[in-house]
Amino acid sequence: MGLKPYIPKFKAIVLAHLQKMRNEEWAYFRGCARDLPAVAVDYAVESTETRESVLNGAVSLDSGPSVEETINASQRFSANATRIGEIDGQPLYYINGTGIYLWGPTPQSPATISFWATFPAYPPGW
Secondary structure, three states: OOOHHHHHHHOOOHHHHHOOOOHHHHHHHHHHHHHEEEOOOOOOOOOOOOHHHHHHHHHEEEEEOOOOHHOOOOOOHHHEEEEEEEEEOEEEEEEOOOOOEEEEOOOOOEEEEEEEOOOOOOOOOO
């Protein structure tokens, strides 16, 4: 089984967290989306975007570094990783100050679901 069945739960937890996020923090991440180098150069950041619309358009199924590898990639990430929920017994993390949300079926699995509040740009410190 792939990761697709986990996307609705991932989105629900992330959206609940995004809706509690201070407006200033959200504005900072959307400013990064506009100003930092982009991974999706054909995506236009719109002033009408909502937290939910960005989330719905930017959830990513990844095959690369695991949750554990990503969090341990830098002191900044490991010091700021906060568990905001759980899916199938595995923590869903938010990395404070970066806008990164990350979950995997195991800590070492290279298959992950992620969302960057800075999409289409790389998160600060990436």
